[in-house]
Amino acid sequence: MKVLQHSEHTLKTALISQNSALVSQYDKLDAGERRLMNEAFQPSSNLFGPITVHSQSDWITSHPEVPQDFEQFFTDRHRNIPCPEKNIIYMQSIGALGNTRVISEQYIQWLKGYCEAFFYGLTVKLLEPVPVSATKCPFRVNEHTQNLQIHAGRILAFLKKKKPKDAFCIVGITMIDLYPRDSWNFVFGQASLTDGVGIFSFARYGPDFYSSRYEGKVSKPQRTSSSDYSVFDNYYSPEITSILLWRSCKALLRWIDEESNDASRATPRKSSDHVNLRKPVEAFQDWREWIIKCIAVLEK
Secondary structure (H helix, E strand, O other): OEEEOOOHHHHHHHHOOOOHHHHHHHHOOOHHHHHHHHHOOOOOOOOOOOEEEOOOOOHHHHOOOOOOOHHHHHHOOOOOOOEOOEOEEEEEEEOOOOOOHHHHHHHHHHHHHHHHHHOOOOEEEEOOOEOHHHHOOOEEEOOOOOEEEEEHHHHHHHHHHHOOOOEEEEEEEEOOEEEOOOOOOOEOEEEEOOOOEEEEEOHHHOOOOOOOOOOOEOOOOOOOOOOOOHHHOOOOOOOOOHHHHHHHHOOOHHHHHOOOOOOOOOOOOOOOOOOOOOOOOHHHHHHHHHHHHHHHHHOO
16 A cells, blocks of 8 residues: 655645746635635545555556646646536437336436536436447347446547537436447446546446446346347346445535435326435545535634
C-alpha cells in the first residue's frame, strides 16, 4: 500500500495559474469559495485527503499518465464547453436497468436527478429505452466471468448517430457488462470527448458480480449467430441496492436528503404496477458528511 501526497507548493502550482483567463475566474470567487479552495492546498486537510494506492494493479499505478494541472485542462482544445445551442445531457438506457419495468424507470429517474444536481445549469433529458438489438453491437460471453458482454465501441457509434443537435453530450447506461475489444477482459465505460458520446455499465457495481452465485452467469453458450439477440431477453439485472446507487452516482446533499415524494417515487402506469420505491441512500453517509463539511467552510 502506498500513499500519494503532494506538498502545499505542488498543489498550489497545479491549481493556481497566471493565465489571464483563469486569473479573471479566480477574481470572481467569493470569500467562502476562496476558503474552500485554500483547503485544497493543505496536505493535512480533512476535506481533500491523499490518494491511497492499495496494490500495483491499481489503475493509477498500472496505467501511468503524464500529470495534468488545471491550466492544461482549461486550455485543452478538446475540452467541451456547453453553450446555449448545446446545453442538454441526454441519457440513453440500453437494456433493462432493473428486474421490472417500474424499477428500471425509477432507477434512471434517480440518475437523472443526480446529474441535474451535479451538472448544475444543464438540462438532463431521458431518451426512450432501447433493447441491445437496436444497437446492432457485437456481443460475447466473457470466458472468466461467464457473463454476457456487449461491445462498447460499437455502442458509441450507435449513440453518435442518435445524438440530438442540441446535445452537449449523450450518455448510454446499461446493466450489461462491456468490452472494448476482443483482447480485453472488460471495461467499465468508454467515451469520445470530441464526439460528445459515452457508454457506462453498472453491471460490476452490484455487490454480487464477482461472486460464484452471481445470477447473470450464462451456464452454457447460447449465442447462435451474430444477429441473434434473444439471449438478452429477460437477462438478469442486479437489485438496485444502496451500494449500487452510490457507486453509480457518488453524491450531492440535496439529492441525498430528498424525501420520497411524487417526483422521487415510481409512478405506475397501470393499477397492477403497485410499487413504493424509496431512494436507497444508506451508503451515501460518508459523502453526505463530507459535503456538510465543505458547506461549513463556505459559510464561515
